[in-house]
Amino acid sequence: MKQIHALIIVFFLSCSSSQDCPENINILPMYGMNSGVKKCKEQLQIDKDFIEECDKYFKSRDEAFTRHLNEAWAYFYKKDYDNSMKRFNQAWLLDSTNADVYWGFGNILGMQLKFEESLIYFNKSIKLNxxxxxxxxxxxxxxxxxxxxxxxxxxxxxxxxxxxxxxxxxxxxxxxxxxxxxxxxxxxxxxxxxxxxxxxxxxxxxxxxxxxxxxxxxx
Structure with missing residues (x-):
C-alpha cells in the first residue's frame, strides 16, 4: 500500500503545476465536487490508476475501501486532518454510497469550524444510513x-x-x-x-x- 500512496502523491505533484488542474483538491470533501471543482484529465487518470491499483493489491473493492476508511479515521483521531481528508476521499472513490465517508467529511469540516458546510455531509450520511x-x-x-x-x-x-x-x-x-x-x-x-x-x-x-x-x- 505504501507504493500505491507514493504513486498517488507523485501524480498529484506532477499535475499540480498544470494551469488546467485545480490544486489541493484532495484536502476538500469529494475533491471539491460540491463546490463546483472539476478535475483535469490528469487527475481523472490518477483516479482511474488508483482504483486499478487497489483492484490489483486487494482481494476485493470492499477490502480496499475498508483499509482506506480505517486509515482516514486513524489520521482523524491523530488530528491530522489533511491526511485524513485524503484517505476519506480515496475511500469515497472506492465507494461513494457508504454513509461513513460523508460522516468523516462532516467531522473534519466541524473540526475546521466550518459548521454550516459540515451539515451538508452529515445529512448525506443520514440519507444513506x-x-x-x-x-x-x-x-x-x-x-x-x-x-x-x-x-x-x-x-x-x-x-x-x-x-x-x-x-x-x-x-x-x-x-x-x-x-x-x-x-x-x-x-x-x-x-x-x-x-x-x-x-x-x-x-x-x-x-x-x-x-x-x-x-x-x-x-
Whole structure:
C-alpha cells in the first residue's frame, strides 16, 4: 500500500503545476465536487490508476475501501486532518454510497469550524444510513455550534431534535443526554433539563459541565 500512496502523491505533484488542474483538491470533501471543482484529465487518470491499483493489491473493492476508511479515521483521531481528508476521499472513490465517508467529511469540516458546510455531509450520511446514533450526535453538535455563533434559537431547536434522535437510537449515549440537558437548561425548561440530567448522571456523573449543573440546580 505504501507504493500505491507514493504513486498517488507523485501524480498529484506532477499535475499540480498544470494551469488546467485545480490544486489541493484532495484536502476538500469529494475533491471539491460540491463546490463546483472539476478535475483535469490528469487527475481523472490518477483516479482511474488508483482504483486499478487497489483492484490489483486487494482481494476485493470492499477490502480496499475498508483499509482506506480505517486509515482516514486513524489520521482523524491523530488530528491530522489533511491526511485524513485524503484517505476519506480515496475511500469515497472506492465507494461513494457508504454513509461513513460523508460522516468523516462532516467531522473534519466541524473540526475546521466550518459548521454550516459540515451539515451538508452529515445529512448525506443520514440519507444513506439514518440508524447511526453518532452521526445524529455530530449533526446536533454542528447545529449547536451555529447557534452559539448566531444566537438564533432555530439552530438550537434543530440541535435538540438531532440529539433526541441520537439518544433514541442509542440509550447509552451519554453525550447526547448531556447535550440535551445543556440545551434545555439554556431554554430554561427545567423539567426537561432535570429529566435528561438524571439519565446522564446514571450513565456518567462526570459528563455534565459543572456550570450547567450549577445553573440548573440553582434555586
Amino acid at each position: 439514518s440508524k447511526n446514533a453518532k452521526v445524529w450526535l455530530s449533526l446536533g453538535t454542528s447545529y449547536a455550534q451555529i447557534f452559539v455563533k448566531t444566537n438564533d434559537t432555530k439552530w438550537l431547536n434543530q440541535a435538540i431534535d438531532s440529539f433526541k434522535k441520537s439518544a433514541n437510537l442509542d440509550n447509552k449515549n451519554v453525550e447526547a443526554y448531556s447535550q440535551l440537558t445543556a440545551s434545555y437548561t439554556y431554554f430554561m425548561k427545567k423539567d426537561s433539563a432535570l429529566k435528561y440530567l438524571k439519565i446522564t448522571d446514571k450513565l456518567d456523573p462526570n459528563a455534565i459541565n459543572p456550570d450547567v449543573r450549577k445553573l440548573l440546580l440553582k434555586k
